[in-house]
Amino acid sequence: MKQFQYVRPATLKAALDVIGKPGVKVIAGGTNLIDLMKRGVTAPDKLVDINHLGLVDHQSLKDITETKTGLYLGSLALNSVVSENNMVAKRHPLLAMALKAGASPQLRNMATVGGNMMQRTRCGYFYDTTMPCNKRVPGTGCGAMEGINRMHAIFGASQQCIAVHPSDMCVALAALDATVHIAGKKGERKLPFTQFHRLPGEHPDLDNNLAKDELIVGIEIPDNNFAQNSYYLKIRDRQSYAFALVSVAAALEIENGIIKNARLAMGGVAHKPWRLFDAEKALTGKQPTEENFAQAATLAMQGAIGHGGNSFKLKLAPATITEALKHAAGLV
Numbered sequence: 001m002k003q004f005q006y007v008r009p010a011t012l013k014a015a016l017d018v019i020g021k022p023g024v025k026v027i028a029g030g031t032n033l034i035d036l037m038k039r040g041v042t043a044p045d046k047l048v049d050i051n052h053l054g055l056v057d058h059q060s061l062k063d064i065t066e067t068k069t070g071l072y073l074g075s076l077a078l079n080s081v082v083s084e085n086n087m088v089a090k091r092h093p094l095l096a097m098a099l100k101a102g103a104s105p106q107l108r109n110m111a112t113v114g115g116n117m118m119q120r121t122r123c124g125y126f127y128d129t130t131m132p133c134n135k136r137v138p139g140t141g142c143g144a145m146e147g148i149n150r151m152h153a154i155f156g157a158s159q160q161c162i163a164v165h166p167s168d169m170c171v172a173l174a175a176l177d178a179t180v181h182i183a184g185k186k187g188e189r190k191l192p193f194t195q196f197h198r199l200p201g202e203h204p205d206l207d208n209n210l211a212k213d214e215l216i217v218g219i220e221i222p223d224n225n226f227a228q229n230s231y232y233l234k235i236r237d238r239q240s241y242a243f244a245l246v247s248v249a250a251a252l253e254i255e256n257g258i259i260k261n262a263r264l265a266m267g268g269v270a271h272k273p274w275r276l277f278d279a280e281k282a283l284t285g286k287q288p289t290e291e292n293f294a295q296a297a298t299l300a301m302q303g304a305i306g307h308g309g310n311s312f313k314l315k316l317a318p319a320t321i322t323e324a325l326k327h328a329a330g331l332v
């Protein structure tokens with residue numbers, strides 16, 4: 001591994017002064033970044049450890065706090081801590097389920113909210129520096145397009161890249177209409193979670209819309225009425241410690257036997273958490289039946305494209321949507 005400098009700023013301002021410069025990378029839990037450095041996928045000159053930043057807006061970036069309209073997760077809150085937090089369990093069990101479906105207890109004890117959002121794809125061609133990959137080295141081609149693409153995207157891919165975003169947590173946060181709080185030298189800005197990650201288009205090297213000189217400081221999840229009827233279903237090769245082939249975050253608000261509101265997002269199928277807006281609309285005002293769920297799932301699959309190795313997802317994805325909705329509605 002290339003030698004690098006390591007700094008530990010004590011304030012947000014000091015961190016923002018260094019990040020964004022060429023060769024500088026932020027490190028939080030290190031569970032993704034260090035792997036990428038060991039494999040030579042990235043080779044920073046300087047690591048900026050953000051674990052020792054002081055208070056930002058009077059609170060630690062590790063805190064989970066109530067706001068007037070929801071719950072705020074600091075970007076350094078650990079995945080394990082968020083998943084076990086009482087307020088999260090009570091108000092957003094979907095998020096707790098998604099987090100617990102990810103990685104392993106040891107990894108969740110190191111991984112942070114911000115790091116989880118920023119983790120890179122698990123595409124084998126991205127990790128193998130002897131292979132072409134437009135995400136790692138723009139202009140070199142996409143090995144997965146005609147190669148081994150079992151884990152890859154069926155929605156929103158481009159000629160440049162068919163990689164998927166690997167996070168479970170982000171699928172739940174996309175469904176829950178979270179907002180990302182971002183700090184930069186010019187101040188703080190907010191971005192809807194569904195607009196944080198990008199589709200690959202002509203620039204698969206960019207995973208999201210965070211500028212190089214910005215930091216994620218937190219996530220806000222608005223209050224909702226989904227706690228009673230939500231479910232995260234992850235289909236993977238092993239029962240634990242494996243990334244999703246397909247996952248579904250399903251949340252329903254059911255009143256007098258009718259779906260008043262629905263939220264659906266999928267993981268393992270696109271370069272970003274894939275929100276199923278049309279299926280949500282189709283479910284609104286309907287009864288929570290298996291037939292209606294299957295119809296919504298069929299609608300959700302419009303525009304899906306298989307690339308050979310991943311074509312099994314064209315059947316797996318709608319089946320997973322239907323099953324997740326059945327669980328959320330208490331039908332199984």
Ligand SMILES: Cc1cc2nc3c(=O)[nH]c(=O)nc-3n(C[C@H](O)[C@H](O)[C@H](O)COP(=O)(O)OP(=O)(O)OC[C@H]3O[C@@H](n4cnc5c(N)ncnc54)[C@H](O)[C@@H]3O)c2cc1C
Binds near residue numbers: 027028241
């Ligand atoms: C074997 C293995 C299995 C895994 N399985 C799963 C799984 O099933 N599901 C799943 O969801 N995840 C899984 N993961 C991924 C794991 O969840 C991520 O590695 C972790 O969430 C990254 O968080 P971190 O704090 O360690 O990030 P780091 O490794 O420290 O950083 C990752 C990236 O985020 C950037 N970054 C970190 N914090 C900020 C911030 N506040 N603002 C801006 N940029 C920031 C860093 O610069 C870096 O580019 C797995 C990982 C491993 C190693």
